[in-house]
Amino acid sequence: MTIDPGSIRYLRTVLPRWYRANRRDLPWRGTSDPYALWVSEIMLQQTRVATVLDYYDRFLDRFPGVDALAAAPVDDVLALWSGLGYYRRARHLKEAAGIVVRRHGGVLPEDEDDLLALPGVGRYTAGAIRSIAFGISAPILDGNVFRVIARFFARMESWSDAGVRDRYWRAAAVLVPRARPGDFNQALMEWGALVCTPAAPACASCPVRRRCGALENDMVAQCPAPRTRPAMRSVRRSLLVFSDGAGRILLRRRPEGGRLGGMWELPEGSGRDAPGAVRSGSFRHSIMNERYDVEVFCASGGEPPCGEGEWTWVAREELGGWPITSMTRKGIGIAAAAATRRRRRPGDGGEA
Numbered sequence: 001m002t003i004d005p006g007s008i009r010y011l012r013t014v015l016p017r018w019y020r021a022n023r024r025d026l027p028w029r030g031t032s033d034p035y036a037l038w039v040s041e042i043m044l045q046q047t048r049v050a051t052v053l054d055y056y057d058r059f060l061d062r063f064p065g066v067d068a069l070a071a072a073p074v075d076d077v078l079a080l081w082s083g084l085g086y087y088r089r090a091r092h093l094k095e096a097a098g099i100v101v102r103r104h105g106g107v108l109p110e111d112e113d114d115l116l117a118l119p120g121v122g123r124y125t126a127g128a129i130r131s132i133a134f135g136i137s138a139p140i141l142d143g144n145v146f147r148v149i150a151r152f153f154a155r156m157e158s159w160s161d162a163g164v165r166d167r168y169w170r171a172a173a174v175l176v177p178r179a180r181p182g183d184f185n186q187a188l189m190e191w192g193a194l195v196c197t198p199a200a201p202a203c204a205s206c207p208v209r210r211r212c213g214a215l216e217n218d219m220v221a222q223c224p225a226p227r228t229r230p231a232m233r234s235v236r237r238s239l240l241v242f243s244d245g246a247g248r249i250l251l252r253r254r255p256e257g258g259r260l261g262g263m264w265e266l267p268e269g270s271g272r273d274a275p276g277a278v279r280s281g282s283f284r285h286s287i288m289n290e291r292y293d294v295e296v297f298c299a300s301g302g303e304p305p306c307g308e309g310e311w312t313w314v315a316r317e318e319l320g321g322w323p324i325t326s327m328t329r330k331g332i333g334i335a336a337a338a339a340t341r342r343r344r345r346p347g348d349g350g351e352a
């Protein structure tokens with residue numbers, strides 16, 4: 001992709017000015033602490049800003065620096081991450097903090113190769129940390145930035161093509177200025193998040209509409225070319241909320257190494273697995289390209305349906321501090337709501 005000098009000058013002038021006047025007041029904005037910025041960038045991967053807001057401050061209160069994170073038990077990190085999803089990010093962050101302490105004296109490095117050597121840090125995160133925290137003229141590229149560049153230059157290409165992504169990395173490197181590269185990169189992110197959104201771009205109020213190629217050529221709705229996405233797979237599951245009758249719930253630990261490794265979850269089960277189990281309800285849940293239809297059963301007392309692996313009883317009031325999966329959190333919520341309904345029915349009782 002060839003980028004003309006006029007467009008470079010235009011974007012470097014207009015975008016940062018618009019950003020400084022319109023940026024959202026987010027807790028990680030304005031920080032020059034590379035660690036805090038790193039945490040925010042990892043949390044924001046695949047996750048909406050509104051969701052991250054609930055976690056960011058709590059995480060930094062509990063782990064205010066690299067040393068604290070490196071020294072913490074991984075279960076404490078996972079517990080604080082519980083509900084944010086993509087738990088491998090939390091494990092990587094914790095592992096990377098240990099590496100930063102051992103190799104870099106507890107100071108996040110600014111060298112690109114050193115950053116890329118940390119688990120969970122890819123090109124985008126390295127570029128964000130280097131440009132925003134260290135003021136280095138480093139590019140960023142994710143789906144958002146890809147879309148705004150494609151539209152501005154009226155390019156009908158797809159993010160799914162690795163060769164295309166390489167070209168856009170080079171374009172992003174050409175665009176990012178030496179002066180205040182962090183403001184420029186954050187302007188790109190904010191432009192894609194607030195104005196040039198995927199489905200409903202606000203062209204009328206866009207800061208660069210005067211020179212937008214997609215707008216000029218009436219290509220906004222088609223640009224960029226769609227991604228090829230893996231087909232969604234439907235999966236049925238039954239979860240069992242098994243209580244010991246004293247307010248504790250049975251959980252099993254997922255094996256280390258796999259998806260959600262080390263997290264705690266409800267066992268699989270229905271009336272066949274626990275005599276007397278009753279159906280509490282159902283819910284839907286999606287993880288990447290899998291859509292789960294989940295039925296929730298609850299049972300109380302009797303022989304716990306433990307199989308192989310690590311199992312534990314957890315008191316309901318302590319669940320908030322446990323690293324449990326989002327699906328398990330939903331399942332327990334469904335069972336609790338059903339138990340409340342049953343208690344309200346005269347002549348009925350029972351415990352979820």
Ligand code: SF4
Pocket residue numbers: 148151152195196197201202203204206207208209212213214215220
């Ligand atoms: S004018 Fe519309 S399509 Fe072009 S960059 Fe702005 S919001 Fe996006």
